[in-house]
Amino acid sequence: MIVTELKPLEEILESVSPYSTVLIAGCDGCTQPPRSIKEAENLSRLLELGGRRRGEHARPYFKVTTIPKQCDSHLVATALREQLQGIEAVLSLGCGAGVQTIVGVFPDLVVLPAQNTLFIGMEDREGHLLEERCAACGDCLLGLTGGICPVTRCAKGLLNGPCGGCSNGKCEVDPEKDCAWYLIIKQLEKQGRLDTLEEIRPPRDFQTVIRPGRIIERLEEVKQ
Ligand code: SF4
Ligand code: SF4
Numbered sequence: 001m002i003v004t005e006l007k008p009l010e011e012i013l014e015s016v017s018p019y020s021t022v023l024i025a026g027c028d029g030c031t032q033p034p035r036s037i038k039e040a041e042n043l044s045r046l047l048e049l050g051g052r053r054r055g056e057h058a059r060p061y062f063k064v065t066t067i068p069k070q071c072d073s074h075l076v077a078t079a080l081r082e083q084l085q086g087i088e089a090v091l092s093l094g095c096g097a098g099v100q101t102i103v104g105v106f107p108d109l110v111v112l113p114a115q116n117t118l119f120i121g122m123e124d125r126e127g128h129l130l131e132e133r134c135a136a137c138g139d140c141l142l143g144l145t146g147g148i149c150p151v152t153r154c155a156k157g158l159l160n161g162p163c164g165g166c167s168n169g170k171c172e173v174d175p176e177k178d179c180a181w182y183l184i185i186k187q188l189e190k191q192g193r194l195d196t197l198e199e200i201r202p203p204r205d206f207q208t209v210i211r212p213g214r215i216i217e218r219l220e221e222v223k224q
Contacts (some may be wrong), residue, residue, distance in 0.1 A: 070098025
């Protein structure tokens with residue numbers, strides 16, 4: 001899932017203030033916490049209240065909608081086309097990819113992000129936690145590291161860890177967090193695969209994903 005957080009209300013109010021009609025667009029896709037129609041309606045109420053508090057006379061009029069997946073250009077086109085009549089700006093509750101997809105489909109439209117996109121993560125329901133798990137590095141090492149990602153879970157992103165600072169299984173950068181390499185070693189030990197660590201991993205090849213990443217074959221697979 002893509003983990004996001006709402007921008008401060010003041011920042012959103014500032015960004016929508018030049019426009020008189022704003023469509024708040026939720027996303028039913030993988031954004032976490034969920035940002036669908038209910039959250040779009042809540043945000044609209046908060047913004048109306050915030051605008052009144054700021055004493056603005058000409059406040060934007062908000063409409064709300066949701067899109068099944070804001071990062072899908074076809075779904076964006078079908079969900080929004082009918083709704084843009086008279087709309088001056090769209091306030092997106094999707095992730096950064098969602099905002100850019102809307103811009104790609106409607107290039108003349110002003111599209112504003114209501115959120116900051118943080119990371120690709122997992123939800124730990126019992127711990128009430130969303131935590132980063134993947135940085136889309138393009139060269140997945142999980143098979144060699146017992147399914148624990150050193151790129152995201154080691155504070156220094158070390159490929160040959162641990163560093164000298166691991167203490168009682170905790171990370172020297174943030175002692176509240178487990179040392180990723182401590183977890184990796186424990187995991188490989190349990191699996192009888194400690195020999196995997198004997199091989200020194202070369203520095204990461206940043207050519208594996210040249211930004212922006214692009215896969216053309218994937219679209220062909222979907223069509224079949
Ligand atoms: S190594 Fe980590 S960052 Fe790279 S693809 Fe695998 S999980 Fe993602
Ligand atoms: S203590 Fe562990 S997680 Fe922290 S930086 Fe060193 S190797 Fe990485």
